[in-house]
Amino acid sequence: xxxxxxxxxxxxxxxxxxxxxxxxxxxxxxxxxxxxxxxxxxxxxxxxxxxxxxxxxxxxxxxxxxxxxxxxxxxxxxxxxxxxxxxxxxxxxxxxxxxxxxxxxxxxxxxxxxxxxxxxxxxxxxxxxxxxxxxxxxxxxxxxxxxxxxxxxxxxxxxxxxxxxxxxxxxxxxxxxxxxxxxxxxxxxxxxxxxxxxxxxxxxxxxxxxxxxxxxxxxxxxxxxxxxxxxxxxxxxxxxxxxxxxxxxxxxxxxxxxxxxxxxxxxxxxxxxxxxxxxxxxxxxxxxxxxxxxxxxxxxxxxxxxxxxxxxxxxxxxxxxxxxxxxxxxxxxxxxxxxxxxxxxxxxxxxxxxxxxxxxxxxxxxxxxxxxxxxxxxxxxxxxxxxxxxxxxxxxxxxxxxxxxxxxxxxxxxxxxxxxxxxxxxxxxxxxxxxxxxxxxxxxxxxxxxxxxxxxxxxxxxxxxxxxxxxxxxxxxxxxxxxxxxxxxxxxxxxxxxxxxxxxxxxxxxxxxxxxxxxxxxxxxxxxxxxxxxxxxxxxxxxxxxxxxxxxxxxxxxxxxxxxxxxxxxxxxxxxxxxxxxxxxxxxx
Numbered sequence: 001x002x003x004x005x006x007x008x009x010x011x012x013x014x015x016x017x018x019x020x021x022x023x024x025x026x027x028x029x030x031x032x033x034x035x036x037x038x039x040x041x042x043x044x045x046x047x048x049x050x051x052x053x054x055x056x057x058x059x060x061x062x063x064x065x066x067x068x069x070x071x072x073x074x075x076x077x078x079x080x081x082x083x084x085x086x087x088x089x090x091x092x093x094x095x096x097x098x099x100x101x102x103x104x105x106x107x108x109x110x111x112x113x114x115x116x117x118x119x120x121x122x123x124x125x126x127x128x129x130x131x132x133x134x135x136x137x138x139x140x141x142x143x144x145x146x147x148x149x150x151x152x153x154x155x156x157x158x159x160x161x162x163x164x165x166x167x168x169x170x171x172x173x174x175x176x177x178x179x180x181x182x183x184x185x186x187x188x189x190x191x192x193x194x195x196x197x198x199x200x201x202x203x204x205x206x207x208x209x210x211x212x213x214x215x216x217x218x219x220x221x222x223x224x225x226x227x228x229x230x231x232x233x234x235x236x237x238x239x240x241x242x243x244x245x246x247x248x249x250x251x252x253x254x255x256x257x258x259x260x261x262x263x264x265x266x267x268x269x270x271x272x273x274x275x276x277x278x279x280x281x282x283x284x285x286x287x288x289x290x291x292x293x294x295x296x297x298x299x300x301x302x303x304x305x306x307x308x309x310x311x312x313x314x315x316x317x318x319x320x321x322x323x324x325x326x327x328x329x330x331x332x333x334x335x336x337x338x339x340x341x342x343x344x345x346x347x348x349x350x351x352x353x354x355x356x357x358x359x360x361x362x363x364x365x366x367x368x369x370x371x372x373x374x375x376x377x378x379x380x381x382x383x384x385x386x387x388x389x390x391x392x393x394x395x396x397x398x399x400x401x402x403x404x405x406x407x408x409x410x411x412x413x414x415x416x417x418x419x420x421x422x423x424x425x426x427x428x429x430x431x432x433x434x435x436x437x438x439x440x441x442x443x444x445x446x447x448x449x450x451x452x453x454x455x456x457x458x459x460x461x462x463x464x465x466x467x468x469x470x471x472x473x474x475x476x477x478x479x480x481x482x483x484x485x486x487x488x489x490x491x492x493x494x495x496x497x498x499x500x501x502x503x504x505x506x507x508x509x510x511x512x513x514x515x516x517x518x519x520x521x522x523x524x525x526x527x528x529x530x531x532x533x534x535x536x537x538x539x540x541x542x543x544x545x546x547x548x549x550x551x552x553x554x555x556x557x558x559x560x561x562x563x564x565x566x567x568x569x570x571x572x573x574x575x576x577x578x579x580x581x582x583x584x585x586x587x588x589x
Contacts, residue, residue, distance in 0.1 A: 099276030462534030
């Protein structure tokens with residue numbers, strides 16, 4: 001039933017052959033060279049070791065079996081991923097994944113010329129304004145990401161509270177002032193307006209014009225502003241992968257649109273408010289229209305310190321009003337703004353979501369790199385190439401030939417020594433082999449397990465472990481027959497004695513495989529995994545196939561009467577006088 005069920009699942013999933021590892025199927029190799037985060041700094045062995053461990057965790061979290069991440073020299077890490085089309089995984093492990101939350105100081109569309117302010121409205125004799133001021137353009141945060149439950153991107157720019165106050169002040173003027181012929185010129189006050197009122201109106205007008213053009217550079221470092229003015233956000237100027245100083249302002253671009261690869265906005269950002277090492281959990285969430293989540297998102301949980309800092313910042317940002325650019329905060333990953341949501345109210349839950357037009361793979365990759373933290377070093381990709389499996393196929397052929405020879409010798413030994421019982425051992429080996437094959441195929445489908453040369457070696461070693469279980473059982477059975485017991489009785493008594501030995505032996509093998517898998521790296525893990533899997537299958541086969549089969553055969557004449565070709569011939573085994581039930585005497589009765 002187990003075999004039939006596994007076959008059914010295998011065909012239902014459409015996976016009929018095992019997936020092969022790098023040494024058998026080829027794959028992708030990427031070479032990453034570490035670079036110091038600061039000019040002139042040295043790359044320490046501790047930083048390289050930490051980067052190596054993070055990369056391995058990222059690979060394991062993606063479910064890619066038999067991938068290898070190794071260090072070469074003092075500053076080079078080589079990542080090898082089996083299978084075709086694995087460039088995405090190979091590149092992903094080298095992503096620095098430095099996450100920061102920063103306040104948006106200035107946001108400006110890319111490739112859109114700055115519009116001049118429209119003429120200021122002039123009051124009519126009826127007290128109404130004409131030619132009302134309108135904002136230039138329609139500013140939207142790119143990525144449309146938002147913190148969960150509290151913040152959302154602001155919509156199109158609209159007249160600010162200050163702009164409305166200015167319009168109200170103008171409508172209260174009784175005389176009709178003349179309009180300036182130039183756009184943005186301040187209105188000429190009549191004698192009914194005092195100099196102080198005129199100055200106040202002029203300041204309000206300037207503030208309105210600043211908000212119309214989206215520019216407010218107060219408090220911005222002049223050097224950062226100069227860098228911001230030069231940003232075109234095209235080509236290498238996008239800045240993806242750059243390292244930012246967390247304690248300084250930064251001028252950077254938004255993440256390119258996944259479809260068009262164009263950048264919509266560029267920003268001036270404050271020093272970092274929260275860093276990625278303060279993220280305690282990152283999880284990719286699928287779309288959920290019922291809860292307002294229309295696309296894949298990445299959910300973040302912050303630690304206690306970051307939760308307090310984030311609550312304080314969002315409280316201050318909410319007080320600025322939704323129409324203020326500085327009401328927004330940017331979620332920055334590796335020097336690129338993924339999203340810049342606005343804040344409606346203080347966020348005290350310590351939870352936020354990143355939305356950026358992700359598909360499932362993008363969201364999962366981002367969650368994985370954030371989950372294990374940022375790399376302590378910046379890595380430059382040196383080469384990306386495909387690996388041939390020609391050498392592996394030759395070794396596979398040699399390994400299969402060696403395995404076939406070993407299996408043939410085991411079969412020959414069983415037939416010569418155990419005769420009829422040898423067929424029980426052979427059929428049990430066949431069942432174990434079928435279950436092992438089906439398990440490896442299904443594991444390849446569900447967890448991307450890949451069979452390597454080391455894994456095949458583990459499966460060959462398991463043939464001996466499985467055969468050893470049969471030997472233990474058969475020898476206990478024959479010992480009971482030698483004692484003169486009937487075969488049916490011998491089967492049950494021998495099984496009670498044998499199963500304890502079988503369980504202990506398989507437990508030792510499984511613990512050894514588990515420890516080897518835990519501490520080993522690379523191909524040795526494949527050997528340990530296959531050895532552990534086949535050890536468990538051995539227990540299942542012996543308990544649920546071999547023993548029941550021997551129990552049934554004990555009821556036949558061929559085995560029950562000890563035919564000389566059954567392997568249980570009393571003469572060959574040197575059986576003592578058969579034990580029979582002694583009739584009860586008259587006194588005992």
